[in-house]
Amino acid sequence: MSKTTRRKFLAGSALVVASPVVLRHALAQSAPINVGSLVPLSGGGGPYGAEIADAHQRVAALVNQAGGVLGRQVNVITENDETNPEAGVRAARKLIDADRVIAILGTWASSVTMGIMPLAQESNVLQLFTSSSDDIPKGDKKGLIFNFQPLNASWATALARLAVRSGYKEAAFAGPNNDFASSMVKSFGDALVEAGGKQTGDSFLYNPNQPSYRAEAERLIRSNPPAVFVPGYVADFTAVFRELIRAGYKGRVFAISFATGPQFKKAVGDAANGVMHGFPVPPIGKDTYDAYLKLVGLTPNGQVQNPYGCAGYDQMQLLLLAIESAKSTDPMVVRGHIMKIANGPGERVTTFAEGAKLIAAGKPINYDGASSAVDFHPNGMLKSRDFELYEIRDGKDVSVLRITSET
Amino acid sequence: MQVVVNALASAAIIAPAAVGFTLTFMLFRYANFAVGAFVMLGAFAAWTVNVTAGLPLWAGGIAALAIGAMTVALSDRLVFRPLQGRTGATLLLVSVALSFVLENVIRFFYGSQIKGFDLPLTGPLMIGDLRITREALAVVTISGIAILSTAALLTLTPIGRALRAVADNTSLADVRGLPVGSIQTVGMIIAGALFGLSGTLVGIDLAIDPGLSWAVTIPIIAAAIFGGLGSPLGAALGALAIGFAEELTVMFLAPAYKGAVGFMVIVVVLLLRPQGLLGVAVDRK
Numbered sequence: 129m130s131k132t133t134r135r136k137f138l139a140g141s142a143l144v145v146a147s148p149v150v151l152r153h154a155l156a157q158s159a160p161i162n163v164g165s166l167v168p169l170s171g172g173g174g175p176y177g178a179e180i181a182d183a184h185q186r187v188a189a190l191v192n193q194a195g196g197v198l199g200r201q202v203n204v205i206t207e208n209d210e211t212n213p214e215a216g217v218r219a220a221r222k223l224i225d226a227d228r229v230i231a232i233l234g235t236w237a238s239s240v241t242m243g244i245m246p247l248a249q250e251s252n253v254l255q256l257f258t259s260s261s262d263d264i265p266k267g268d269k270k271g272l273i274f275n276f277q278p279l280n281a282s283w284a285t286a287l288a289r290l291a292v293r294s295g296y297k298e299a300a301f302a303g304p305n306n307d308f309a310s311s312m313v314k315s316f317g318d319a320l321v322e323a324g325g326k327q328t329g330d331s332f333l334y335n336p337n338q339p340s341y342r343a344e345a346e347r348l349i350r351s352n353p354p355a356v357f358v359p360g361y362v363a364d365f366t367a368v369f370r371e372l373i374r375a376g377y378k379g380r381v382f383a384i385s386f387a388t389g390p391q392f393k394k395a396v397g398d399a400a401n402g403v404m405h406g407f408p409v410p411p412i413g414k415d416t417y418d419a420y421l422k423l424v425g426l427t428p429n430g431q432v433q434n435p436y437g438c439a440g441y442d443q444m445q446l447l448l449l450a451i452e453s454a455k456s457t458d459p460m461v462v463r464g465h466i467m468k469i470a471n472g473p474g475e476r477v478t479t480f481a482e483g484a485k486l487i488a489a490g491k492p493i494n495y496d497g498a499s500s501a502v503d504f505h506p507n508g509m510l511k512s513r514d515f516e517l518y519e520i521r522d523g524k525d526v527s528v529l530r531i532t533s534e535t
Numbered sequence: 536m537q538v539v540v541n542a543l544a545s546a547a548i549i550a551p552a553a554v555g556f557t558l559t560f561m562l563f564r565y566a567n568f569a570v571g572a573f574v575m576l577g578a579f580a581a582w583t584v585n586v587t588a589g590l591p592l593w594a595g596g597i598a599a600l601a602i603g604a605m606t607v608a609l610s611d612r613l614v615f616r617p618l619q620g621r622t623g624a625t626l627l628l629v630s631v632a633l634s635f636v637l638e639n640v641i642r643f644f645y646g647s648q649i650k651g652f653d654l655p656l657t658g659p660l661m662i663g664d665l666r667i668t669r670e671a672l673a674v675v676t677i678s679g680i681a682i683l684s685t686a687a688l689l690t691l692t693p694i695g696r697a698l699r700a701v702a703d704n705t706s707l708a709d710v711r712g713l714p715v716g717s718i719q720t721v722g723m724i725i726a727g728a729l730f731g732l733s734g735t736l737v738g739i740d741l742a743i744d745p746g747l748s749w750a751v752t753i754p755i756i757a758a759a760i761f762g763g764l765g766s767p768l769g770a771a772l773g774a775l776a777i778g779f780a781e782e783l784t785v786m787f788l789a790p791a792y793k794g795a796v797g798f799m800v801i802v803v804v805l806l807l808r809p810q811g812l813l814g815v816a817v818d819r820k
Contacts, residue, residue, distance in 0.1 A: 169647065170642060170647035170745065170746070171647070171746060174646075174647035174648065174744075175647075175648060302790075305791045332789060332790050332791070333789075333790065333791050334785075334790040334791060334793070335790070335791060335793055335794040337746065337747075337749060337750040337794075338750055338754075338781075338793060338794060339545070339548060339549060339737060339740075339741065339750050339751045339754050340544075340545045340548065340740050340741070340781075341740070341741075342541045342544060342545060342740070342782075343541055343545075343781065343782045343784075343785035343786060343790070343793070344785055344790050346537065346541065346785075346786070347785055347786060347790065362649055362742065363649050363741075363742040363744050363746065363747075364742075366649060366651065366742040367740060367741045367742055370656060370740065371740075373656045373657075373658065374656065374657070374658065374659055374668040374670065374671075375659060375666055375668075376658040376659045376661075376666055391648050391649045391650075392649075394650075394651065395649060395650065395651025395742060396651065396656055397653075397655060397656060398655070398656075399655075399656035
């Protein structure tokens with residue numbers, strides 16, 4: 129019978145005390161990596177949330193099938209932010225506190241992205257999103273945000289240039305009272321002047337949820353401007369547009385493309401013809417965009433399809449590549465690898481599978497995305513994207529002009 | 536003058552629902568905040584008949600009246616009657632919860648995409664400098680007929696007298712042998728039909744989506760409070776006042792303040808004349 133010595137006792141005790149730590153560490157190394165997919169399944173962004181969430185899920189499923197990231201499965205948890213910052217904050221709190229996600233992907237409305245930012249910053253959670261308020265970079269103190277959409281100043285600049293090039297040098301402005309439109313008022317006016325035009329009549333913001341927009345339409349066309357720019361979401365833009373037509377307005381109506389999709393055309397019928405609209409578009413015809421479309425079961429047809437889903441695809445690919453490259457899921461480590469992989473230099477890669485092979489071989493990589501080249505400024509804002517202006521003719525979007533914005 | 540036309544058109548949309556809201560308050564003495572959800576439900580019912588079934592909008596309107604009446608009567612039976620005797624605050628909170636339930640039921644079946652009636656968009660009729668749209672003419676006419684009919688029903692018919700008797704003193708009406716439960720159900724059916732009508736009218740102006748319930752809730756309640764809770768005619772006048780206040784805010788102040796008009800009206804009325812324009816002051820002991 130062996131005798132318990134003091135040395136054996138101390139060694140045994142140390143093992144017993146240390147085992148939970150070791151076990152927890154081992155479990156953490158094999159547990160799934162939780163990633164939040166916080167998208168607008170209802171509200172103004174409702175038409176786009178599903179395609180963003182679907183892209184997140186499909187990329188993660190592909191990666192999981194091939195063995196996961198760092199040998200761990202990726203668990204995507206989808207929540208609906210309702211295009212509403214209050215709902216967004218509630219969902220983000222659940223994702224951060226209960227699900228322990230390392231990143232929240234997919235927020236669309238600027239108000240939601242900014243609304244959840246303090247929570248994400250406090251908990252060191254990464255945010256990858258498509259929002260465009262000019263105020264977004266101000267909320268990031270830790271380099272944890274990455275925007276796959278240009279900021280408003282560049283939207284307004286691109287649309288003002290497109291309007292002037294289409295022959296409309298003067299335009300009035302009215303938009304919903306939210307972060308997206310309010311930061312556009314000044315930049316749109318400035319861009320019109322820069323392009324040789326001017327903002328005319330009243331420029332004002334209206335509340336997006338109200339029982340009638342008759343008075344707003346009246347005020348917008350009081351000075352009979354040759355064109356009006358209404359950067360609303362589909363629900364409020366449709367209502368304002370109806371009132372413009374009913375008030376007998378004959379000028380040109382400019383809008384953002386996400387408000388003039390099939391729902392708008394169906395809701396207003398033939399009156400939609402003549403509306404001009406623009407927004408950042410995926411690079412049609414590019415191999416990466418086509419690969420995304422095929423992944424989600426769509427056929428490339430030379431038209432813009434799933435304009436936000438392709439950004440969701442890029443968000444997940446880039447995040448997972450950065451984790452693989454960092455050999456860590458710590459957001460404070462991963463953030464630097466996102467920047468490195470997005471901006472290069474390195475060999476061009478377009479999917480996680482391609483990138484993971486090169487990372488394993490110790491080679492530097494540069495991710496080229498389906499929504500854009502995915503290059504970021506040091507503050508995490510996108511460097512450039514294509515913008516396209518369309519005119520609705522016979523119920524269809526006909527491309528009029530395309531420019532690339534460098535921001 | 537254009538402001539008057541626009542205010543009338545805006546008021547006509549919410550007026551039937553404001554009358555329905557005040558009718559509910561008259562009978563049960565609680566504020567039913569699900570009013571916006573009932574209106575939204577009416578809009579979806581009208582849309583289903585008009586667009587999915589391809590029938591004319593007037594048929595959609597009739598369906599909205601029926602669905603509105605049925606839903607309100609059902610919600611009364613299943614949700615509010617079992618809670619009879621609880622405080623007004625409890626029932627108010629329950630009505631807010633019901634509103635969320637109805638909104639999400641619609642979201643489940645119809646999705647979150649916006650919808651619109653099959654109605655051609657046309658320019659206005661010009662009378663001098665005055666612009667009047669065909670839709671506004673129809674909306675004001677239908678709304679006016681509905682409110683006058685409700686007023687006539689309440690004042691000139693036996694069921695109207697019974698409704699007022701139950702609203703005035705439920706116990707006394709019961710003692711006198713009136714079938715209180717059935718009369719209250721008739722009241723709910725009338726209120727529900729008015730919500731359904733507002734739903735159809737609001738769908739002519741706005742994009743129909745599940746979120747529209749909250750866009751109309753505050754203006755409807757503000758109109759009812761302004762007119763004096765319990766006074767159907769007051770509710771109609773309240774809708775007109777809200778319509779004017781909102782039009783004037785947009786024309787002469789910043790449109791962003793328009794959303795605050797309903798709240799301001801509620802605050803001012805409660806401070807200066809708590810019984811509202813045509814309401815009767817009640818001494819609480």
